[in-house]
Amino acid sequence: MNTSKVKKIWENVKEELKQVVPASTFEPWIEPLEAISFEDNQFTLISGESFGIDYLKRTQYQAFLETFKKVLNQDIIVNFEVDEDLAKKIKKEKATELKKIEKKKQEEVEHKQALDNLSYLNSMNINLRYRFDNFVTDENNKIAKAAAQQVAENPTNLYNPLYIQGGSGLGKTHLMQAIGHHVIMKGNLKVRCIKTEDFINDYINSTCSTFTKGKSTTSSMNKFRNKYRNIDILLIDDIQFIENKKKCMDELFNTFDTLYNANKQIVLTSDKLPKDLPEIPTRLRTRFEQGLVVEIKPPKYETRVKILENFAKEKGFENLPQDVFEYIAKYKKDNVRELEGAFTKVSAFSNIEQEPITLKYAQKVLKLEELENKPTIDKVASVVADYFDVTVENFLSSARVQAISNARAIVCYIAREHLQLSYESIGNFLNKKHQTVMYSAEKIKKALKTNKELEKDLNKILKKLGL
DSSP states (O other), X not given: OOHHHHHHHHHHHHHHHHHHSOHHHIIIIIXXXXXXXXXXXXXEEEESOHHHHHHHXXXXXXXXXXXXXXXXXXXXXXXXXXXXXXHHHHHXXXXXXXXXXXXXXXXXXXXXXXHXXXXXXXXXXXXXXXXXXXXXXXXXXXXXXXXXXXXXXXXXXXXXXXXXXXXXXXXXXXXXXXXXXXXXXXXXXXXXXXXXXXXXXXXXXXXXXXXXXXXXXXXXXXXXXXXXXXXXXXXXXXXXXXXXXXXXXXXXXXXXXXXXXXXXXXXXXXXXXXXXXXXXXXHHHHHHHSSEEEEXXXXXXXXXXXXXXXXXXXTTOXXXXXXXXXXXXXXXXXXXXXXXXXXXXXXXXXXXXXXXXXXXXXXXHHOHHHHHTSOOHHHHXXXXXHHTTOOHHHHHSOOOOHHHHHHHHHHXXXXXHTSOOOHHHHHHHHTOOHHHHHHHHHHHHHHTTXXXXXXXXXXXXXXXXXX
């Protein structure tokens, strides 16, 4: 009988044996048997295990005879043979199969861990784009990146706290969240990543819970404190916004001390150095400075080009003309957000108008040469200050005198509408939140519809600025 028919008979017999023989016997001793011949009413099986053959002859031979008779409808003789080469083959196959099983189990564990980590990252509002591998470095940010990577690898052992300072859109948040991303993907530490505004709002909600939820303030405050203290790493973005929030600063001080004394890592970002936060108490400000303070400065031209190349690839654009990136990088010097925003605008227009992205097309959409000839925000602030007989320092202060407030709002309007600056970059210059800048610019825009005197003043200022 040919080999394929012999093997088919054996497969059928095995299925029957599986029903009557215990799994503890079937799987190790019967499953590995191989059928090699069926001649002269003798069915021969081979194995690489002599012990297994002896065991089957003693305990299961009758079951073999009865099962073969059931399948073939005749009495036969069953022979068992030992083959050493087959023994080696079976042993190798078993080892290979075991490795596959172990690998599959490990992949399932890793997959589950990855899903859990992804869920955790999302719950912490960590942007999945913000990783160390796509942070482009140069002389202006390499120290900050290196420090952040070392903190991610060895929390609390090197720099605690790590304080990252830089202007808006330069990569502070990217590095801070990259630390969280790295630590969470390793899956061994509890991380909390927040904006300072979230910390303030959580604190206010906790103190007001007596009136809103009927819970005791003590209970709500304990919950708040557990949220921010029962962790391994605390990442707080834009810490400068806690200035002038006395009770919040007190709570942050106590949270800081609790974490620090428990050997937990703290990472802070700000657009100002600790020494430039005069409204923060000395006891808190000196704690910001006791670890490592690193600065990020605007990227160099070559770095801006590389950032644009990486951003384009992430968005699915391949083989775009190099001069497109060079054109945008030449004029967008202040921060990464403006770089990416300019490219996004070009790609959006390209998609809508179904035009290829070329240097000529980018120039048509962005008109950056025209913006280059416009006055700077420093110039705008200076001219507006002179016109209303105030000082630029007044704009940068927290003064709320109406004359200063109105003049500052005009600076916001001109910078936004005529210089086309982002709210964040205007706010960065004026030491104000971008929401405040947005409100001020809109207030002037709305007032111009009815206030002829304001319109006259604005036109005189624009004329002085050459706009």
